[in-house]
Amino acid sequence: MTINEAHEAGVVVVSPHGRIDSTTSAILERHLQGLAAARQTRVVVDFSGVDYISSAGLRVLLALAKRGRDQKGRVALFGLNDSVRQVFELAGFVALFTIAPTRAEAVHSAMA
Amino acid sequence: MDGVRQTLKEFEQFARARGLSDDLRRRFLVALDEVLSNVARHGGPSGGPVQVDFKLTGDRLTVTVEDDAPPFNPLDAPPADTSSPLEQRKAGGVGIELVRTLLESVRYEHTGGRNRLTLTDRNSRHTNHS
Numbered sequence: 001m002t003i004n005e006a007h008e009a010g011v012v013v014v015s016p017h018g019r020i021d022s023t024t025s026a027i028l029e030r031h032l033q034g035l036a037a038a039r040q041t042r043v044v045v046d047f048s049g050v051d052y053i054s055s056a057g058l059r060v061l062l063a064l065a066k067r068g069r070d071q072k073g074r075v076a077l078f079g080l081n082d083s084v085r086q087v088f089e090l091a092g093f094v095a096l097f098t099i100a101p102t103r104a105e106a107v108h109s110a111m112a
Numbered sequence: 113m114d115g116v117r118q119t120l121k122e123f124e125q126f127a128r129a130r131g132l133s134d135d136l137r138r139r140f141l142v143a144l145d146e147v148l149s150n151v152a153r154h155g156g157p158s159g160g161p162v163q164v165d166f167k168l169t170g171d172r173l174t175v176t177v178e179d180d181a182p183p184f185n186p187l188d189a190p191p192a193d194t195s196s197p198l199e200q201r202k203a204g205g206v207g208i209e210l211v212r213t214l215l216e217s218v219r220y221e222h223t224g225g226r227n228r229l230t231l232t233d234r235n236s237r238h239t240n241h242s
Binding site: 062091 | 135201
């Protein structure tokens with residue numbers, strides 16, 4: 001997995017590329033924990049380069065959402081393909097996240 | 113975890129060679145990741161090699177996962193929490209919930225001293241997915 005990071009209007013956009021499963025989730029987790037340690041609490045995760053996500057990845061996102069709540073931050077997601085969205089729906093994760101239709105809307109939502 | 117990585121890679125190659133849809137490939141990758149990491153956790157130090165077979169018959173894909181660890185049926189796990197608010201939400205059990213719900217059929221049997229999990233689905237079930 002490779003992870004790109006961009007900064008827009010005080011929001012960090014994290015773009016993992018590849019799969020998010022038990023073999024890669026620790027890479028994403030370390031990256032997101034690094035942001036939290038640096039008090040970067042407005043976070044957008046760009047899923048447009050993510051092929052699929054398994055529960056190991058959901059665990060990392062749940063921790064991100066909980067940190068976001070604790071740090072009074074904002075988290076938004078966008079770019080989910082049908083497979084990722086299906087996993088989110090089956091796991092009941094749709095209710096836990098702001099899922100925006102576009103990058104611009106995700107950034108806007110994380111700024112608010 | 114290297115065994116999991118290797119098996120997922122072999123499945124990717126199988127999926128590509130047999131022209132599986134992205135939808136079916138991804139659903140099986142999610143399920144396989146759950147099942148194999150589960151086996152790695154529950155197999156214990158005495159756990160021997162895990163055998164994974166892929167078979168495509170017509171448009172029906174069957175994947176079997178076998179190990180010789182003590183009897184363990186992952187499908188006995190209680191339903192995962194998929195509705196609590198964020199404060200109370202736990203991630204535990206979500207993996208096996210995905211295995212149960214993503215695929216058309218999942219069956220466990222303990223036979224000949226081995227655990228066998230059989231996962232099946234069809235290549236053409238969700239033709240409108242990317």
